[in-house]
Amino acid sequence: MNPELGQDLSLLHLIINASLPVQGVMAILLFASMMSWWYIFIKMFALKRALKVTDSFEKEFWGGGDINVMYKRVAAERENAGEMERIFEAGFREFMKLRQQTGLSLNVIIDGTRRAMRATYQRELDGLESHLAFLATVGSVSPYVGLFGTVWGIMLAFQGLATVAQATLAQVAPGIAEALIATAMGLFAAIPAVVGYNRYTHDIDRLANRMESFMEEFSNILQRQTTKAA
Amino acid sequence: MNSPLDAPHISRPGSSLAAGAMALGVHVLFLLLLVFGVSWQTRHPAPVMVDIWDALPPLPPPRPHPQPEIVPPEPVKLPVPKTEPAPIVKELPLKAPDIALEKKKADAEHMQKREAQHEAEQKARAEAARVEAEAARKAHEKQLAEQKKRELLRQMEEEDLVRRMADETAANEARQARLAEARAAAGKRQAEVARIVGQHRDLISAKVRSNTRLPDNLPGNIEVRFLVKLLPTGEVVSVRLTRSSGNAAYDAAVERAIEKSSPLPLPTERDARAEFVPELSFVHRPKE
Numbered sequence: 001m002n003p004e005l006g007q008d009l010s011l012l013h014l015i016i017n018a019s020l021p022v023q024g025v026m027a028i029l030l031f032a033s034m035m036s037w038w039y040i041f042i043k044m045f046a047l048k049r050a051l052k053v054t055d056s057f058e059k060e061f062w063g064g065g066d067i068n069v070m071y072k073r074v075a076a077e078r079e080n081a082g083e084m085e086r087i088f089e090a091g092f093r094e095f096m097k098l099r100q101q102t103g104l105s106l107n108v109i110i111d112g113t114r115r116a117m118r119a120t121y122q123r124e125l126d127g128l129e130s131h132l133a134f135l136a137t138v139g140s141v142s143p144y145v146g147l148f149g150t151v152w153g154i155m156l157a158f159q160g161l162a163t164v165a166q167a168t169l170a171q172v173a174p175g176i177a178e179a180l181i182a183t184a185m186g187l188f189a190a191i192p193a194v195v196g197y198n199r200y201t202h203d204i205d206r207l208a209n210r211m212e213s214f215m216e217e218f219s220n221i222l223q224r225q226t227t228k229a230a
Numbered sequence: 231m232n233s234p235l236d237a238p239h240i241s242r243p244g245s246s247l248a249a250g251a252m253a254l255g256v257h258v259l260f261l262l263l264l265v266f267g268v269s270w271q272t273r274h275p276a277p278v279m280v281d282i283w284d285a286l287p288p289l290p291p292p293r294p295h296p297q298p299e300i301v302p303p304e305p306v307k308l309p310v311p312k313t314e315p316a317p318i319v320k321e322l323p324l325k326a327p328d329i330a331l332e333k334k335k336a337d338a339e340h341m342q343k344r345e346a347q348h349e350a351e352q353k354a355r356a357e358a359a360r361v362e363a364e365a366a367r368k369a370h371e372k373q374l375a376e377q378k379k380r381e382l383l384r385q386m387e388e389e390d391l392v393r394r395m396a397d398e399t400a401a402n403e404a405r406q407a408r409l410a411e412a413r414a415a416a417g418k419r420q421a422e423v424a425r426i427v428g429q430h431r432d433l434i435s436a437k438v439r440s441n442t443r444l445p446d447n448l449p450g451n452i453e454v455r456f457l458v459k460l461l462p463t464g465e466v467v468s469v470r471l472t473r474s475s476g477n478a479a480y481d482a483a484v485e486r487a488i489e490k491s492s493p494l495p496l497p498t499e500r501d502a503r504a505e506f507v508p509e510l511s512f513v514h515r516p517k518e
Contacts, residue, residue, distance in 0.1 A: 011265050030257075037256050041249030166465075188260060 014178040019156050025149030025182050029142055033189035036138040039131040040196040047203050050128065053082030054210060061214075067092065067221075083124040084211055088218060091117035095222050110223050117215045124211070128204050132197055139194035146186020153179025281433065281495060419501075426502040433495045434506075438514065442487035445479040448516050454481050456488060456512040462503065464493035472511070484514045 015026065060070065074081050074089040081089065094116035098109040157175025161167050454475035459467040469488050474481050494510075497503050 034253055034257060037253035038250050041252045042246050045246055045249060192256075 011181070014174065014181055017174070018178045018181070019153060022149045022153040022156075022179060022182055025145055025152070026185055029146055029149075029182065029185040029189050032138045032142050032145075033185065036135055036189060036193040036196070039134055040192060043131060043135075043196065043200050046128070047200060047207075050083055050207060051203070054084045054207065057082055057084050057088070058210075058214070061088070083128065083207070084214055086124060087117050087120045087211060087215060090120040091215070091218055091222075099226070106223065106226055109226065110219055113222060114215065114219050117218070121208075121211055121215060125204070125208055128207065129201075132200055132204075135193045135197040135200070139190050139197055142186045142189040142193070143183075144186070146183040146189075149182025149186070150179040153182065281437070283433070285429075423499065423502045423505075426497045426499055427505045430495060430497045430502065430506065434491070434510075434512070435514070437491045437495060438484070438487045438512075441490040442514075443483055444516055445477070445483055448477060448480055451515050451517050452477060452480065453513060453515050454484050456485065456514070458488055458494075458510045458512050460494065460496070460507050460510055462496075462507050464496040464506075466492035466494065480516070488512065 015023070018026065071089060071092045074085045075093070078086065078089065091113045095109065095113040098104055098112050154172075154176055157172045157179065160175065161172055164171060452475040453473075454471070455473035457470045457472045459470075461467055466489055469485050471481055471485065494506070496506050
């Protein structure tokens with residue numbers, strides 16, 4: 001970086017002429033930004049689909065359909081089923097197995113069913129929440145990484161200034177501009193990550209609430225049916 | 231009893247190609263926004279410094295025409311007139327004819343022949359006289375011619391000398407005139423330089439004045455002197471206080487103003503610039 005006057009301050013010029021640590025920081029931030037955006041889009045698609053499938057399953061379930069028919073359909077397409085469908089399937093399968101065994105009390109059957117549903121619920125929630133930790137990390141750390149690059153770049157710029165007799169703004173301006181690009185990149189990576197993280201945790205929370213409610217309600221239904229049959 | 235049907239389904243987060251493409255798209259969009267949305271000073275013209283001048287700028291000083299080299303007046307080589315060695319007038323040897331001798335001889339021999347001899351003698355004498363006269367005349371003529379020639383030569387030489395002298399005086403006069411002209415030109419140039427120097431002093435003063443933030447309650451029109459070291463480009467290298475005004479705040483304000491005014495407007499003329507570079511004594515008063 002030569003501090004001559006009338007320098008071209010175009011973006012590429014600044015990035016190419018940046019010092020090595022600053023370039024490294026920029027590369028890290030670019031990677032983090034790419035990854036976080038990728039996960040943001042993956043999560044966006046996944047949550048959209050989860051909401052859609054959950055909506056249609058609830059509609060079907062509360063629409064008065066036959067539980068046995070539904071179970072058979074879900075068990076057949078287990079891989080492509082929604083989260084709530086899999087909870088339903090796991091619970092109902094456990095319920096059927098326990099019912100076939102004689103001599104078990106109603107409480108035991110219902111407790112077993114609930115445990116099975118809760119295990120599946122935990123697993124599904126874990127799947128839904130995957131990558132969110134990365135978004136949170138990028139959102140909270142990348143501004144600091146960018147700031148580090150900026151501080152480093154400005155340090156170098158001022159070190160270069162120490163050797164000249166007449167200090168002018170033109171001698172530090174390119175260094176500072178280049179350093180500030182690191183901060184800009186850090187913020188560019190962080191802002192969408194934070195927004196995505198907050199939004200997706202909220203969506204997942206709501207979905208989890210719905211699933212827990214469903215578990216309770218399904219347990220109630222099974223209990224009612226068993227007492228009726230007995 | 232575990233059957234494969236009982237194995238829980240673990241939903242693995244799928245890596246979506248579409249999501250990757252969209253992430254890439256977002257970055258390209260952001261890059262484009264940065265490159266084209268933010269003007270990276272590439273289109274801004276260079277800052278222009280404007281001096282407000284009271285008077286019209288001086289006409290570019292006449293190209294200093296090469297000073298007529300004052301050659302030490304070359305002594306005009308007066309070719310020493312080759313005064314021909316005065317021709318030695320050849321005196322015609324006016325030899326006395328050997329008449330006497332012959333006469334003696336003739337006397338000794340024959341007296342009889344005296345008559346005839348006498349006659350012959352006379353004749354010879356006449357002849358000799360004639361010859362002599364002739365010779366004399368010729369000599370005289372020759373001498374005359376010689377003299378005339380010499381006269382002519384001398385005259386020519388004289389004329390030559392006069393002409394030469396005239397030439398020399400003319401040359402001298404021309405040289406004098408040239409010298410006078412050169413002196414006049416130098417004087418004019420000096421005046422021009424002085425004018426430019428004065429103008430730039432005013433310009434520098436005005437620029438510094440425009441950058442001066444005067445402190446409050448100054449005691450009258452106090453004067454401060456600085457010695458300003460300048461680069462040929464007009465940039466201020468150092469400012470040294472040579473005579474304080476007595477008011478430290480005012481001194482500091484003027485010093486700051488001088489530093490702020492760098493580069494100072496210097497004349498382009500070399501001679502005029504010599505008045506400012508490398509050192510300039512700067513006097514400042516709050517009011518003109």
